[in-house]
Amino acid sequence: MSLDFVHETRPGRVVFAVGARHRLPEEVDRLGLRRLLVVSTPEQAALAAELTAPLGGRVAEPHPHATMHVPVAVAERAVARAREAGADGCLAVGGGSAIGLAKAVAKETGLPIVAVPTTYAGSEMTPIWGLTGADRKTTGRDPRVLPSTVVYDPELTVTLPPGLSVTSGMNALAHSAEALYAPDCSPVTALAAADSVRALAAALPRVAADPGDLEARSDALYGAWLAGTALGSTTMSLHHKLCHILGGTFDLPHAQTHTAVLPHVLALNLPAAPRARAALEHALGTENPAAHLFRLARDLGAEMSLKAMGMPEDGVETVVTQAFAAPYANPRPVTRTDLRRLLGDALAGTAPA
Structure with a gap:
């Protein structure tokens, strides 16, 4: 069989281990980030606060306003908050909704993303973004939205029903x-x-x-x-x-x-x-x-x-x-x-x- 293909390796760092969440401060430091916008859904706000407590002053602002399908208005508010807070990075805690909103911010600002998934959505490993306006969802690809670092901790998925x-x-x-x-x-x-x-x-x-x-x-x-x-x-x-x-x-x-x-x-x-x-x-x-x-x-x-x-x-x-x-x-x-x-x-x- 003759082979004929193109394979493009995506940049990015993956940290996978039970307890990997405790390595978050060193991963943030590795990227040189000092003012993070922390994105989550309202339901995951407490978990995001717990995970980012060791980061101290490196959290510029929590933003627990992610919702399913990333509505355009929600994305615009998150982009505005990132700019107003002088964020130099975006930390997403949660599933596809949180990571999707972080991608919307990165798409407009170029800020690097650190993702801490709590579901099996998989969007943290893709350069694919999606936004929903009116009655239609638009998707696209942009290398800027691919997270720089993904921290996988199986313990964070245990509470997923x-x-x-x-x-x-x-x-x-x-x-x-x-x-x-x-x-x-x-x-x-x-x-x-x-x-x-x-x-x-x-x-x-x-x-x-x-x-x-x-x-x-x-x-x-x-x-x-x-x-x-x-x-x-x-x-x-x-x-x-x-x-x-x-x-x-x-x-x-x-x-x-x-x-x-x-x-x-x-x-x-x-x-x-x-x-x-x-x-x-x-x-x-x-x-x-x-x-x-x-x-x-x-x-x-x-x-x-x-x-x-x-x-x-x-x-x-x-x-x-x-x-x-x-x-x-x-x-x-x-x-x-x-x-x-x-x-x-x-x-x-x-x-x-």
């Missing part, structure tokens, strides 16, 4: 599954993506059974790290396109939406992506990855119906129209009929065809 752990992990798994059939997937990315799928699929049932199992939490966080790395190195395809539209248009919960949509997209795409299918079959130990992931998520308690999450039944055509309004990479051509069937199944929460 089992249900959210499952959907957050499935969200990460979706990054890897889609990376496997991306047009710019390299051999290195394929290895990372496949091992991510293996690690996450094996860890999530253990996390759901015992949320305090640190070994299972470590395995899941490891898988999420690889998933974010894979996503950051490849072009997003149909799955992410649909989930961004669904989240931005109907304000559906991010990780839960990825969980419900992924099996249906895989059922559509994998027949046209034999290498990706083979990698997923091997990683999951199954001949039908789409059905396997549907059952895995459902059996672990995940909601598989977009309607139950708040999507209106007449919203299918809105999504189809938006999906066809902008081109995207995909291993096979997709028709409007394909999308209507796929979205109808996900709306109802039925098994993938």
Whole structure:
């Protein structure tokens, strides 16, 4: 087999260990940061304060105002506060909402980001930003938004409820599954993506059974790290396109939406992506990855119906129209009929065809 690929290694430092949060001061010092804007959701404000207490005067201002899908108005306020506080860096504590808001700040100011993830979102490893205005989400790539340092501490994920752990992990798994059939997937990315799928699929049932199992939490966080790395190195395809539209248009919960949509997209795409299918079959130990992931998520308690999450039944055509309004990479051509069937199944929460 002749090889023909391009692989671009992303800059960035990863610190991964149980208790890694205690190394945060030395990591901040390593970057020479002295005035940090500390970004979190309101729910994570106390944790952010606890983690940054050892930083003392290096915290310029806490900013616990991150929300899902990064609304434009929320991003603009955070950028303004960073400038007013004279921040020289942004510290994000939390999941995709906090890291997404930090990216919005970095996109406008160029400030370096230190990320301390508490979920399996994976966005801390990508140069991808997203902003939601009116009824639509816009995404893009900018090397300035890739965090300079990521501190992974499995202990920080222990309090993530089992249900959210499952959907957050499935969200990460979706990054890897889609990376496997991306047009710019390299051999290195394929290895990372496949091992991510293996690690996450094996860890999530253990996390759901015992949320305090640190070994299972470590395995899941490891898988999420690889998933974010894979996503950051490849072009997003149909799955992410649909989930961004669904989240931005109907304000559906991010990780839960990825969980419900992924099996249906895989059922559509994998027949046209034999290498990706083979990698997923091997990683999951199954001949039908789409059905396997549907059952895995459902059996672990995940909601598989977009309607139950708040999507209106007449919203299918809105999504189809938006999906066809902008081109995207995909291993096979997709028709409007394909999308209507796929979205109808996900709306109802039925098994993938």
